[in-house]
Amino acid sequence: MNPAASAQEFEHRLRQIGADRYHDKHPFHDRLHGGHCTPDEVRAWVINRYYYQHSIPIKDAAFMSRVEDPDLRRIWRSRIEDHDGTDTNEGGIKRWLRLAQAVGLDPDYVQSRQGIMPATKFAVDAYVRFVRDKTLLEAVAASLTELFAPAIHENRIKGLLQHYEFADDSSLSYFQNRLKEAPKDVAFGLQWVLDHADTAEKQDMAAAALEFKTDVLWAQLDALWNGYVEGRIPPGCWQPGDGLLLAKAS
Template sequence: MAQSPAEFEARLRQIGADLYHDKHPFHQKLHSGDCTMDQVRAWVINRYYYQSRIPMKDAAFMSRISDPKLRRIWRRRIEDHDGTDDDNGGIARWMKLAEAVGLDPDYVSSEVGIMPATRFAGDAYVRFVRDEPLLPAVASSLTEMFAPQIHKDRIAGLMEHYDFATIDSTTYFRKRLDQAPRDVAFGLQWVLEHAVTKLDQDAAANALIFKTQMLWAQLDALWLGYVEGHIPPGSWQPGEGMLS
């Protein structure tokens, strides 16, 4: 039997409470100031790959939508990351962080030093949104329900513990404090309206679980590579890609 909209929303929010990557030890290490600068740089480089795939997955999603109203609403997500004539966008804001930690933005955007697990995870997300039915494709974006708190924690932790952290270098996270709730307001309502059967609700919930696992897998790779010291061949090595 299908859950009521209120019950189903509670189910989705519980997934975040149980599985969201704010609980990962790498984030706890980062936010508490215990990361070395090379660990921070590794995170910035690999997280860039995920950031760069977000507008790609949104473009893939839009290519499947026949409703112009839905396309128009969803297009804002691409503009949020790629920018517009009036705003540089999230990817450009991420590069401010890269420069602040001493990385050459051209090196970061080249994707040369991306870890294999990061690449597989980011590409899997694009494929999921491109290939799955529209309902789970939208539901996979609902990790944004849980993002504002991690952004607040990140801003506070970085500003307290790291010299590179300034209002300018953390502007990506500050901007998402406004953008993420707007995206959730639409995406969550859309999912609740379209997940009308138990099968629909299970598919949407499983999509959200997939997304939390994808985010978690990236941090597992960072931990193994740059905390435990098992950096995969071809991945960024400390000292590479630095600003001259």
């Protein structure tokens, strides 16, 4: 049996997965952050990515439903609060709908989850099921894409503010908040994975889980690119012009 790598070596291995496969390398993000997306490409991204926002607290509840340690559940609960909101925090889902409104979409349409690409649903649902079915170690390891999120959120805020009229403090508050929320989640998650992946086999499992999660993110952007940059929109998906705020007024 192979010996486990040291915590430091193993952390390096996990970070290398991000360097190799995180979706900041996907051409859609260059296009979005560089100001080259059309308004409809931005809308398609907002509509489809909403399905991810919608599913993340479901994923976290699925995780908590399998945890027997109240301390771990208590720590994890803040992730659901961050997305669903509290008395004093509107939460990430509402912030995402503010972004939707800013790009001209009817938030009710976005929230209805009509027009979302099947490929988006297949990928995101695969993540929810992964967390429901795999070991807790794999579930936590899959969440570690948050390690790589602050850099992309900073780039995104900067790029959107520079290139798009819809971008301001209100419409981008989702990303601003994630810059504050993600680091505390990921500091805990990383330490938990380093502590619990105490054999080479478990380290391999955790690394594979993180790779799986990068696949989930990448596949969503591939589908978006194919449908809305290349213009091969699959049957039944959002068509430019649908779900706009103006359409509701008419």
